[in-house]
Amino acid sequence: MSTPRDFRCHLRLRVRWSEIDQQRIVFNAHYLTYADCAMTEYWRALGLPYEATMHALGGDVYLKKASVEYHASALLDDIIDVGMRCVRIGASSMVFECGIFRTDVPLVSVELVYVFADPATQTKKDVPSALRAVIESFEAGSEMAELRVGSWQELGAAATPLRTAVFVQEQGVAPEVEMDALDRLAVHAVAFNRLGAAVATGRLLPAQDGEARIGRMAVSRTLRGQRWGRLLLEALVRAAQERGDASVLLHAQCHAEGFYQRAGFVAEGDVFDEAGMAHIAMRKMLR
Structure with a gap:
């Protein structure tokens, strides 16, 4: 039986009232929902925005089989740890193991068998070698993002679509405000996932009177919470x-x-308005 330490990807959830049955324990079907949520977290941990990644790979992933073994029951307000790992990749299939725990107590084991397939016909296709490599690297403990620091000329083409998606489309900043002449003077940092897509970006402006300024920090919406922003900030500092x-x-x-x-x-x-959003000035001394 697996333990929490067997998993690199973890999702922590609190059991809600709506998930309890007449026996005052989690209704059995909800454990599959927990596993599905952990599967989404797994794609996030890989640094792969699901929809864009599947489009780039020319396929999609379909659940073929789910097997559940119950060991103990979760109760209302329990904090449960849902671990997810890939244990085998075949020609067109991927087998995942999900362990659901309360602290170190095993509650449920789930096996999920997915098939990579053509979304138009839902006929199976070989798992792309690029996807196979990403999953194998993750399970081996490798970093899922590559950080590059350079000029706008070097990184602007990668940073622009991400900044547009986050600031213009998501937050409603005017395009003429978002893209300015300072980009060409700044040092830029961009984090790329294992498929070469930009997942986070930020910039460092030239110093004035010994003080630099960091800005345009953006992380792909579906990948937030995976340390990409922290890696960028550390690189710019x-x-x-x-x-x-x-x-x-x-x-x-x-x-x-x-x-x-x-x-x-x-x-x-004090808090102030910038581009229609509440901001606050923050400073870090370097020496």
């Missing part, structure tokens, strides 16, 4: 340190204040 800047300033959207606080930034002054 490191670039400022290497060129001798004394401090770094940024204007954080208020909902992200905690993220920057955990990276050592300190909020200053």
Whole structure:
């Protein structure tokens, strides 16, 4: 029987009232929902936005078989740990094991068999070698994103679609405000997933009076919470340190204040409006 330590991908959930049956335990079918949620988390952990990835690979993944073994019951308000891992990849199939635990107590084991197939005909196709390589690398403990730091000329083509999706389409920032002349003066960082797609980006502006400024921090909506933003921020702060800047300033959207606080930034002054959203100035001293 597996343990939580056997899984690299974890999803933690709290059991809700709506999931309890007349026996005051989680209704059996909900465990498959937990497993499905963990499968979504698995794609996120791979750094692969599901819809865009399947379109690029020319196929889709369909569930063929689900097997469930019950060991113990989850109760209302339990915090459960749902682990997901790929245990085998065949010619067209992928077998996943899901373990559902309360702390270290095994509650349910689930085996999921998926088939890679043509979405138009739903006939099976070989699992693409690129997808196979990503999954095998993840299960071997490899990093799922490659970070590149460079100029706008080098990274602008990759950063632009992501920034447009996050700032213009998602947050409603005007395109002429989002893209400005400062891009060509800035140092840029872009994180790429294992299929070469940009999943996160940010920029570092030239220092003024010894203080640099970080901005345009954007992470693909479906991949947030996977450390890509933290990797970018660390890279940009490191670039400022290497060129001798004394401090770094940024204007954080208020909902992200905690993220920057955990990276050592300190909020200053009052909340203000920028591009129609509430922001607060935050600074980190470098020396």
